Amino acid sequence: MATPRHLDVRDGDVLLMVGTMKGAFLARSRPSRSSWELGGPYFPGYAVYAMAYDGREGRRRLWAGSSSMHWGAVVRSSDDGGRTWTNPEEAPIKFPEGSELSLKQVWQIRPGRAEEPDILYCGVEPASLFESRDGGESWQLVQGLHDHPHRPKWEPGGGGLCLHTIVPDPADRQRLLVAISTGGVYRTDDGGRTWRARNQGVRAQFLPGRHPEFGQCVHKVVRHPLRPDRLFLQNHWGLYRSDDAGDTWGDIANGVPSDFGFAMETHPHDPDSVYIVPIESDEFRCPPEGRLRVFRTRDAGRSWQPLSRGLPQRGSYDVVLRDALAADTLEPAGIYFGTRGGKLFGSPDEGGSWELVADGLPPIVCVKAAIFGDLKSRRARKPVHMASPGRRGKKRPTPGKRAPGRRRRARPAA
Amino acid sequence: MAVTVHIPSALSSFAGGRGRVGLDRAATVREALEALGALHPGVRDRVLTEQGDVRRHVNVFVGDESIRYTGGLETPLQDGAEVFVIAAVSGGSSRE
Numbered sequence: 001m002a003t004p005r006h007l008d009v010r011d012g013d014v015l016l017m018v019g020t021m022k023g024a025f026l027a028r029s030r031p032s033r034s035s036w037e038l039g040g041p042y043f044p045g046y047a048v049y050a051m052a053y054d055g056r057e058g059r060r061r062l063w064a065g066s067s068s069m070h071w072g073a074v075v076r077s078s079d080d081g082g083r084t085w086t087n088p089e090e091a092p093i094k095f096p097e098g099s100e101l102s103l104k105q106v107w108q109i110r111p112g113r114a115e116e117p118d119i120l121y122c123g124v125e126p127a128s129l130f131e132s133r134d135g136g137e138s139w140q141l142v143q144g145l146h147d148h149p150h151r152p153k154w155e156p157g158g159g160g161l162c163l164h165t166i167v168p169d170p171a172d173r174q175r176l177l178v179a180i181s182t183g184g185v186y187r188t189d190d191g192g193r194t195w196r197a198r199n200q201g202v203r204a205q206f207l208p209g210r211h212p213e214f215g216q217c218v219h220k221v222v223r224h225p226l227r228p229d230r231l232f233l234q235n236h237w238g239l240y241r242s243d244d245a246g247d248t249w250g251d252i253a254n255g256v257p258s259d260f261g262f263a264m265e266t267h268p269h270d271p272d273s274v275y276i277v278p279i280e281s282d283e284f285r286c287p288p289e290g291r292l293r294v295f296r297t298r299d300a301g302r303s304w305q306p307l308s309r310g311l312p313q314r315g316s317y318d319v320v321l322r323d324a325l326a327a328d329t330l331e332p333a334g335i336y337f338g339t340r341g342g343k344l345f346g347s348p349d350e351g352g353s354w355e356l357v358a359d360g361l362p363p364i365v366c367v368k369a370a371i372f373g374d375l376k377s378r379r380a381r382k383p384v385h386m387a388s389p390g391r392r393g394k395k396r397p398t399p400g401k402r403a404p405g406r407r408r409r410a411r412p413a414a
Numbered sequence: 415m416a417v418t419v420h421i422p423s424a425l426s427s428f429a430g431g432r433g434r435v436g437l438d439r440a441a442t443v444r445e446a447l448e449a450l451g452a453l454h455p456g457v458r459d460r461v462l463t464e465q466g467d468v469r470r471h472v473n474v475f476v477g478d479e480s481i482r483y484t485g486g487l488e489t490p491l492q493d494g495a496e497v498f499v500i501a502a503v504s505g506g507s508s509r510e
Contacts, residue, residue: 068505070502071469072459072463089428089459090459091459094459098465102467
């Protein structure tokens with residue numbers, strides 16, 4: 001059995017969490033991001049579709065959703081930079097007895113809002129949402145979504161019927177949005193009790209009615225915390241933006257080589273900037289023209305520009321999956337992505353140039369970035385509420401108290 | 415019926431490091447796995463789904479007979495039976 005190489009992860013390090021089809025890896029660098037150390041493999045042989053970092057309330061906790069074809073899926077955590085991980089006896093995430101469902105895969109682990117430090121969410125296959133209110137010790141099925149009348153008609157996509165994206169509203173504790181392949185986008189406005197499909201304007205080319213109420217194969221939805229009513233969506237064909245928290249979506253595929261793709265990520269500081277990695281088509285899931293390029297918009301989708309310096313521009317047939325694109329919170333921001341070919345790329349200058357962080361890894365399905373032990377990133381910046389139709393100008397709650405722990409000035413980027 | 419359940423090495427850590435567990439009484443494979451699960455829930459949750467079904471890529475044998483062909487979990491057990499839990503070869507490659 002492969003013995004993992006452990007990292008000495010220190011506060012202030014940029015930490016990349018890399019989930020692959022054969023285990024998890026960690027990469028660390030000082031803020032200069034000029035050189036990287038690779039650790040792992042953790043859980044060798046297990047598919048790790050989901051990883052997350054929880055830095056709330058003084059934690060330095062890593063999360064991983066690992067799945068064995070033989071022994072099932074579990075969520076695990078580490079509080080020591082990956083050296084040791086929990087391996088719970090009883091599976092912490094289970095469907096209720098009698099539900100006729102069994103957990104197949106953990107697709108997403110998402111810490112909740114900064115002011116609710118003990119809440120986490122987990123998206124799984126078959127498409128369902130679990131919530132923890134005790135920091136991940138126990139998990140409960142969100143029954144309201146589970147009981148949705150659309151559920152019997154949700155169909156699996158190529159990767160399975162999965163709830164892969166969870167987007168809390170930083171300004172409204174009652175509001176949460178999820179994305180299901182294939183079911184589409186669903187949103188709750190009452191803390192999870194009821195859910196409504198929010199897919200108006202998003203097409204489903206594989207269904208007779210091109211714009212059905214639900215059933216879309218949404219690949220990723222992102223939201224910048226400073227603009228809670230605005231969302232971006234990468235679809236199975238289609239790029240969209242919503243300015244009304246998902247009530248309606250408009251096409252923003254302006255000047256991209258293809259609007260098919262999986263991955264999408266926001267810039268950590270600029271709410272108008274979003275990154276994607278276009279794929280030629282659903283039938284040929286490789287970079288357009290054999291050129292691996294990240295595209296960025298800086299004007300909320302009105303235009304897109306390629307970012308390719310340092311990326312292979314000839315004969316590249318690698319693909320970036322939906323959860324394998326990430327950004328750190330430094331300035332300038334670091335952008336990272338992993339490919340099915342096992343390559344991990346990073347850019348220390350917001351996409352201006354790219355370098356290989358690691359090569360030869362198993363197929364990468366998840367990349368997350370965090371500043372380890374960063375107090376500054378734990379404090380939620382106050383979201384800017386943009387007036388949107390249908391909202392009654394409800395006053396947004398004030399961001400919560402400061403997280404306890406050492407109060408230390410954040411280090412400037414090296 | 416006293417039976418012995420052989421546990422795959424991948425799961426022995428959930429059985430106190432043991433590779434086999436003796437059970438005083440189990441009339442069927444289902445009873446044997448339930449009794450095993452009561453002693454070692456970590457083994458149970460990895461062999462059975464939360465609905466109590468054997469996981470798709472796990473094989474259970476009584477002697478050298480797969481329970482897929484002998485009645486599934488209701489396969490009867492004789493006194494002294496040996497039950498083997500083995501990772502199926504079909505689970506060796508994850509979806510990519």
